[in-house]
Amino acid sequence: MKEYLSKCSHGYKHRFEALSRKSDALVDLLQRALSTGFTADYVLMDSWFTQVPFLRQLNIGLPVIGMVKELKxxxxxxxxxxTLKKL
Known part of the structure; x- marks a missing residue:
């Protein structure tokens, strides 16, 4: 990022967001959407996001529906x- 960009500008905030980890950005986006008035019944995600560390981080009070990879x-x-196969 350029040093002369104002840290209060939208461009700086978007660039900073783009450099963050995907899981952190997703949690921030969901929290921001819910705080501005959006409503949701659940969070739907694919197998890339459906991992235990991320699910622990995603503590926003909504049920999660996600695909899981077939692991043992x-x-x-x-x-x-x-096992997942028996479920």
């Missing part, structure tokens, strides 16, 4: 551990 991961459902 066990998930709990009704007190039973199951």
């Amino acid at each position: 991961l066990c998930c709990g459902l009704n007190g039973k551990l199951m």
